[in-house]
Amino acid sequence: MPEGLEAEIWRAAIEVTVGRTIIDAWVDERVAPPGFAAAVRDLRITAVRRAGKVVLVDTDGPTIGLHFGMTGRVVVDGSAPIERLSYASDRDDAGWNRLLLWTGPSDQPPAVRFNDPRRFGHISLDPDLSGLGRDMFVITPSELRAVLARRRASVKAVLLDQHVVAGLGNLCADEVLWWAGIAPHRAGDDVTAEETRRLVTVMRRRLRVMLRRGGSTTGVIDPRVRAELPGCPRDGAPLRRSRIGGRTAVWCTAHQR
DNA sequence: CGGCATGTTTCGCC
DNA sequence: AGGCGAAACATGCC
Numbered sequence: 001m002p003e004g005l006e007a008e009i010w011r012a013a014i015e016v017t018v019g020r021t022i023i024d025a026w027v028d029e030r031v032a033p034p035g036f037a038a039a040v041r042d043l044r045i046t047a048v049r050r051a052g053k054v055v056l057v058d059t060d061g062p063t064i065g066l067h068f069g070m071t072g073r074v075v076v077d078g079s080a081p082i083e084r085l086s087y088a089s090d091r092d093d094a095g096w097n098r099l100l101l102w103t104g105p106s107d108q109p110p111a112v113r114f115n116d117p118r119r120f121g122h123i124s125l126d127p128d129l130s131g132l133g134r135d136m137f138v139i140t141p142s143e144l145r146a147v148l149a150r151r152r153a154s155v156k157a158v159l160l161d162q163h164v165v166a167g168l169g170n171l172c173a174d175e176v177l178w179w180a181g182i183a184p185h186r187a188g189d190d191v192t193a194e195e196t197r198r199l200v201t202v203m204r205r206r207l208r209v210m211l212r213r214g215g216s217t218t219g220v221i222d223p224r225v226r227a228e229l230p231g232c233p234r235d236g237a238p239l240r241r242s243r244i245g246g247r248t249a250v251w252c253t254a255h256q257r
Numbered sequence: 258c259g260g261c262a263t264g265t266t267t268c269g270c271c
Numbered sequence: 272a273g274g275c276g277a278a279a280c281a282t283g284c285c
Contacts (some may be wrong), residue, residue: 067264071262087261112279118280152274153274246278
């Protein structure tokens with residue numbers, strides 16, 4: 001489920017490690033830069049931030065970037081801030097561990113454990129964030145409008161473009177489009193200024209609600225609804241599923257125009 | 258077995 | 272040049 005909301009949940013969880021020193025580290029070298037483990041040993045963690053879908057662990061040396069891909073997840077001090085990941089395995093196989101950071105005795109659980117069955121996630125040092133657009137909680141209607149007006153791609157593809165809205169993922173994009181009453185396949189430059197205002201207003205409000213509820217699977221267009229298309233949560237009107245911007249889109253044929 | 262999955266990068270085509 | 276869609280990546284699950 002890693003979208004920006006999950007990154008934010010993990011960011012907040014990892015924040016308990018601020019002030020601690022990394023005394024030992026292990027990584028799966030296939031998903032980390034060469035020399036990573038040695039580079040982070042003895043670093044003191046000074047802050048934990050989020051940039052879009054990336055969690056940033058600041059230290060008195062380089063910043064560690066955690067990119068979750070489709071199935072990456074984090075366990076902090078032995079407990080998981082998010083227990084179950086939709087579309088990922090319910091198991092927690094040690095063979096899927098990609099990063100372990102210890103800030104205490106090695107017989108204790110690592111302070112940070114990054115686990116990822118599929119290897120789309122990766123770990124970085126001083127990640128380049130220059131390509132990220134405005135954060136999904138921060139972008140303004142006029143900022144989004146300026147981009148949409150120049151794009152012929154679908155509004156949903158633009159929302160998913162991390163150069164435009166950093167942190168928004170497939171589930172949250174469908175969710176906010178549903179609340180805004182905008183069909184995902186509409187061309188970006190066809191979305192009006194008023195619709196854009198509505199979209200941004202809805203985005204802030206719904207993301208806040210979903211964050212409080214536990215992440216991107218807690219909206220009305222949740223994974224079960226996506227799989228079963230039981231009908232529009234508002235009144236049972238037919239939901240439709242199609243491929244937009246290379247991803248599965250689910251929307252209401254009656255209320256999203 | 259075939260198809261699908263919360264993401265990003267790369268490739269080829271305008 | 273840059274935008275866009277499709278494919279590729281790796282793996283588990285239904």
